[in-house]
Amino acid sequence: MNWRGVWHLGSRYLSRNRWKTALLVSAFTLVWLMPVSVWIVIEEVERHMRARAVDTPLLLGRAGSPLELVFNGVYFTKPDVSTFPLRNLEAVREDRLAEAIPLYARFTTNGYRIVGTELDYFRFRDVAVAEGRQLARLGECVIGSRVARELNVKPGDFLISSPEKLFDLAGVYPLRMTVCGVLAPTGTADDKAVFVDLKTAWIIQGIGHGHDDAAALPDEQRLQAGQESGEENGIVLNASILEYNEITEENIDSFHFHGDLEDNPVTAAIVIPRGEKAQAMLKARLRRSIELQLIQPEHEMAELFATVFGVRRVVTALLAAIGTATLAMGGLVLLLSHRIRSSEFASLKRMGADFMTVRALVLFEAAFAVLASALLAGACLLILRSLAPAAIRWIVG
């Protein structure tokens, strides 16, 4: 067999039919790439999400869907879970069986979740302030690195919570929060969150509030003043003009909460038991509760991924079926190509090409398509492998 001749003729043929070859190689590449990349991506998502779940020993929440609780308390993605009073958390703390960090992840600002919590949260997650300082007073927020980057916000800037009841003039006004710090990037949900003190979160909800001196308000926020209102010294305020609340040095002392603070709601609490025995006792105690649930996020995510694993197998089977069909189509293309070239092969034989040379020429196109697509798929997979963790962190948070 004349290898150099086969290479020369084969490469010339492929180069001349480059679009057909490119299509064939692309189709074969997808056949190799799709099932493996689906596995890689799902595996990476699973690894990434599990890591944060594993780092969260226990999660306390209102009885209901454990997964919803995990998504609210660990990933801050599920805001509409049932709340429970802070009192339940204090009960856990008082028993000295565990530390508990409250979370109130319900509101948003510019599409990012506002998470009301305590300073212990940052120690627990081992996330430091990279720029600015930590929360110090009501109305302040520290923001995740991605929030800072995407909103181009830095310490000293402001963020306004999204209005909860836009068309309800009697409702709660959004709160203008001062950004006091930006957290270091972690590649987790913390990067996409805006953290406030728990009390600030309650103020956003309207549970806590302040009182402004109406007489000291600027004119544009007053509808009528003085005698114009018909009452002596009376002032009529225009609710539609006031856009947001703001906690300032001047009005901070007027902010207060009616009732017992321990009756105020939280959506979840991270519970860090002081040992296995404490964990067992806590679980046993809360197993009897009809109002609360204490879950291990790791177990809930494992169950979720067991389901995903089943879906992954189905998806892979479907992709394999599509791949087989694509390969069959590719085979058909190669077969037709061989048919079309039969006169060419016959004339090469007449010219003196031996059987193996002609056979090698026939196989050259198929071998090139398979090898080139395998190499391309391999390269794509290497790139995917190296980029997947960062991409998943970016997408999943």
Place this chain on the structure above:
Amino acid sequence: MIECQDVEFRYPGSPFSLCVPDLRIAEGESVALVGPSGSGKTTLLHLIAGLLLPEWGSVSTAGARFSDMSPAERQRFRIATVGMVPQSFDLLDYLTVEENILLPYRVSRSLLLAEDAGERGRDLADRAGIGSLLGRRPERLSQGERQRVAICRGLVTRPRVVLADEPTGNLDPDNQDRSVSLLLDEATAIGATVLTITHEVELRKRFGKVIDIRDLRGIDRKGAAT
């Protein structure tokens, strides 16, 4: 140079049979092979080229009997000794004119594509009037140009025997004349024996000898006239 003795051939499952009791063509001779369609001219050419083997008798080309060779030996011998020019040109459309001319060197293990082979191909192309078309692909050539490329390809290895199967069948009279001139002049230059199938009466005059296949055919061993 070319000898057929008591040759009998038939295609499997076909009533056609060819019987050539005696054919001798001397070295350097140019012969036009004529005869009606279906009379076995192409079959005889393929027997002489070693593409087909006779059922009976012997075919000797350039002093070698194909029936004594293995298939691999036959191929090596054919590519080194026999140049073929087909009617349908058989040019590969994904190669340039130059690459098509040098094609025998690409498909054979026994021929070395050295610089002088390249030069020989370019010289041939120049003499055939297609020297300026070496970089073109066959699809951009006229019929006459394609045939000249096929003739150059058949002669590039300096074969001792040139077998042409109606090389002018698809050409107009001007191109017929030009192609035959090229074939005969180059074959004479390298001392090759030429056997060409042609239907063109005018062109027959250009050859040293004209053989009508009907005059060659005899009675086969079963007693049937072929």
